[in-house]
Amino acid sequence: xxxxxxxxxxxxxxxxxxxxxxxxxTDSAIYNLQWFRQDPGKGLTSLLLIQSSQRExxxxxxxxxxDKSSGRSTLYIAASxxxxxxxxxxxxxxxxxxxxxxxTFGKGTHLIIQx
Amino acid sequence: NAGVTQTPKFRILxxxxxMTLQCTQDMNHNYMYWYRQDPGMGLKLIYYSVGAxxxxxxxxxxxxxxxxxxxxxxxxxxxxxxxSQTSVYFCASSYQGAGGFYNEQFFGPGTRLTVL
Numbered sequence: 001x002x003x004x005x006x007x008x009x010x011x012x013x014x015x016x017x018x019x020x021x022x023x024x025x026t027d028s029a030i031y032n033l034q035w036f037r038q039d040p041g042k043g044l045t046s047l048l049l050i051q052s053s054q055r056e057x058x059x060x061x062x063x064x065x066x067d068k069s070s071g072r073s074t075l076y077i078a079a080s081x082x083x084x085x086x087x088x089x090x091x092x093x094x095x096x097x098x099x100x101x102x103x104t105f106g107k108g109t110h111l112i113i114q115x
Numbered sequence: 116n117a118g119v120t121q122t123p124k125f126r127i128l129x130x131x132x133x134m135t136l137q138c139t140q141d142m143n144h145n146y147m148y149w150y151r152q153d154p155g156m157g158l159k160l161i162y163y164s165v166g167a168x169x170x171x172x173x174x175x176x177x178x179x180x181x182x183x184x185x186x187x188x189x190x191x192x193x194x195x196x197x198x199s200q201t202s203v204y205f206c207a208s209s210y211q212g213a214g215g216f217y218n219e220q221f222f223g224p225g226t227r228l229t230v231l
Contacts, residue, residue, distance in 0.1 A: 044222040105157035
């Protein structure tokens with residue numbers, strides 16, 4: 001069964017710093033990996049989608065990488081801002097054949113950017 | 116486009132009551148999903164649908180039912196509410212075309228359900 005782990009569980013940094021959030025998964029037979037942002041009491045906002053054949057994706061100050069063979073992904077946030085404060089979720093779509101056709105989520109990294 | 120919409124936003128149920136959580140998407144997506152999110156836990160897949168008339172169980176389907184009569188709507192039914200169903204419920208959708216690539220999932224704002 002696929003398991004997704006996100007480290008750290010929480011992170012607090014001063015504004016302006018560059019930071020990296022980590023995601024690991026146990027089964028490398030994935031279709032894709034998706035990073036989300038969740039604000040308190042809100043739904044999930046899709047940030048980046050990396051297909052299994054891709055190594056990275058970029059959107060503005062965000063860059064996500066994927067190393068499928070080692071079961072790892074990182075989300076790099078450049079020049080962090082207080083508005084980046086949120087919980088960041090990593091999820092994989094896998095080929096494990098469990099019969100359920102959806103995403104397997106990590107528990108998230110709660111990020112606080114101090115002004 | 117409104118994207119994925121869910122109603123209601125909040126609901127309190129008594130044990131044994133029934134209710135339907137509504138989900139609608141206007142993006143003409145063929146795939147739709149229901150997830151639940153419990154505090155400190157990752158989202159878990161309840162049910163999903165790959166098209167109108169086709170539904171299947173996810174990881175945690177017990178206590179729930181779904182139907183998909185149209186492309187746009189995917190309601191989730193709780194028949195006999197239990198305290199263990201207290202959670203935040205999210206509906207999502209995506210488009211799966213030919214070619215083997217799964218596209219990104221778009222989520223609704225969620226329904227916060229409390230069963231007392």
